[in-house]
Amino acid sequence: MFVLHPDPFLLPAYRISPFQTMHLAQNAALETNDFASAYFDQRFGKNQWQYTLNGREAIRLALQNYNLQPTDLVTILTTSENFYISSCVTKTIEAFCQWNRTLSSATKLILVNHEFGYPHPEMEKLKASGLPIIEDCCTTFFSQDVQNKVGQYGDFSTYSFPKFFPIQIGGLIVANSGYSTSLTSQMSPIEKQYLEKVMSYYLMQSSDLLSQRKANFDYAHQAFQSLGFSLRFPKYDHVVPSALLLNNHQQILDLPLLKDYLAQHGIQSSVFYGEDAFFIPCHQNLCRADIDYFVEVITAFKQQTIHG
Incomplete structure (x- = not known):
């Protein structure tokens, strides 16, 4: 049994x-x-x-290398080609210049968002364009494409540790050939020391981490598939998703209302705006009972909306 509609002061916290x-x-x-x-x-x-x-600071440090002017244009491309993009990315770019979502003759720089851990499928083509590229790998720390080159196509790649590790801060900027990482981070020495020891601990356990993430993802996939949902992206052995992104198939008519309902039950989620899809947590620190709880909460919401 799971308690639904709990007292707000007694919520669980699933991020x-x-x-x-x-x-x-x-x-x-x-x-x-x-x-x-x-x-x-x-x-x-x-x-x-x-x-x-x-990850935001990593993107900012990368952008600083291009002498961008306020009228310049950065084109953001994503794996899904959906218009959904985090404001963390757009607001960081807006501190330098303008941005859009479609390549044009005015594009000065491409920022590729390898979305939800799924690599962009046309990186070779984008690289052949000759335009500078920054790879946003913030949700793609462990994922690779078949060429094993994610993070190496662009001038820079950026990463965010909290997407995959139980840590509250931290990211990474990687400079590829011809660039230097002698960029000024606002991180203090004590924060850097903290990052080093915490990341060391979890990276030493990365094999177990990946095994548990896969087991949880497979279990959640099967559970939600039985409810009529499906994966938004195909499964690949070389991909480690950052969340469980599900096609809704019009089963839930008000996905923003579902997001609110999940929050009322302590579950962080979001709508994949622009599509009939949503995403929920799916990481190594869940157990099967946690996933069962997600299923029960969403099932209760479906029944509540059907029966009024």
């Missing part, structure tokens, strides 16, 4: 991020460890990466 309250104490108690630096040196190249406060 898109795997961070939970217990990780405050757990992360604070970790011992100093430099595994993360060695990992990033091997993966991205020594002196080619640096920590940032978050």
Whole structure:
């Protein structure tokens, strides 16, 4: 049994991020460890990466390299080609110049958002255009394409740690050939030390993390498929989604109302605006009972809206 319509002061807290309250104490108690630096040196190249406060700052630091003027145009492209894009991205660009969603003769720079962990399918074609590229890999830390080149197509790639790890801050900017990472982050030395030890701890467990994420995703996929929902993107072995993005198939007529209902039950979610789809948490720190709770809450909402 799960309690529905709980007292607002007794809500559970299910986030898109795997961070939970217990990780405050757990992360604070970790011992100093430099595994993360060695990992990033091997993966991205020594002196080619640096920590940032978050993914937004990583994008900002990348944009600073292009001498953008207020009238310049950055074109944002996403995996789905839907117009949905986080305001974290658009507001960061607006501090420099204008943005749009379609390539044109006025495009000075392409920002590719590898969406929900799913790589953009036409990176080779975009690279062949000759335009500068920034790859937004904030939801694509573990995912790759068949060429194993995600994060290497552009001048820069940017990452956000809380999308995959139980941590409250942290990101990464990676500079590819011809660029330097000697960019000024607002991160303090103590924050950098914290990031290093926490990321070291979780990166050392990445195999178990990925195994549990996959098991939870597969279980959730089957559970919601039985309710008539389907995955918005196909499953690929080399893709690690950042959330469970579901096609609604017009089963729920008011998805914004569902979002509110889920929040009233402690579940972070959002509508995939512009499509008949929505997304909910699906990460390594869930158990099957948590996913069953999501199913029961959404089932209750469907029944409530059907019967009034």
